[in-house]
Amino acid sequence: MSAAGTARATPADMLAWGREVLASQPFSVLVGTELAALSPGKAELRLPIRQDLRQQHGFLHGGVVSYLADNALTYAGGAAMAVPVVTSEYKINYVRPAIGELLVARAECVSAGRQQAVVRCDVYVVRDGEERLCAVAQGTIARLGEGA
Template identity: 60%
Template sequence: MTVSPEVFLAMGREVLGQQAFSTLLGAELTALSPGQVELRLALTDQLKQQNGFAHGGVISYLADNALTFAGGTAMQVPVLTSEFKINYVRPGVGDRLIARASALAVSKSQAVCRCEVFALSGGEEKLCALAQGTIVRQG
């Protein structure tokens, strides 16, 4: 069954809304298509570490969730993260974090996905982390 892009995005937002931790942080699903996702998160003071940068755990959460959405929509089955790695390349400084992920290699049992996390400040995006993960069929 094929659904419109708007319906697909609405379905993804419903899933995100069922994630209590994502709701607590204020994550927003801003784009979704099979194997592609964009998540955004306002960078509030509560999400920063002592030097005013985005906490690494917050950046890691955003990358993990984006990887899983990309893999899950590519595989079109319930999924879990099997593993992922993240490289922090610069401090996350700004008003908002943006994670964009895509599924690169998809099979029936897993999807290998890549994610870039950007910090948005003054309308300019700066890369702050790169992640890669393996997303697997649940169960």
């Protein structure tokens, strides 16, 4: 299925396509990312927290939190636009250290046009079964040009 086909795909087909894309990303495979949900304009990514992804204070490294937000933003924007996309820019605010067992990024498209989408993402850390907000991101997702 192509990105353009996501607009007409069933939810199961869309999720399967998204998981194929994720499996083709070496870094995502390396850190163990899972695409838990994908629908037009929405995405949820999950990442089990491992010791080798932490920084010196025992928190999940901010770069890993940022990566998950970036990828969730791009999935949600791409699913909203139904075309191949890349992240054009994004900003992230860390609101608490990510200490727990699982990181969850939930992104939702705020506005989508032909060339770009604006997407917001909340990142939660799960500790002892409880979700706590640890970061908030917003980004611009751009249509990937034909010559790219």
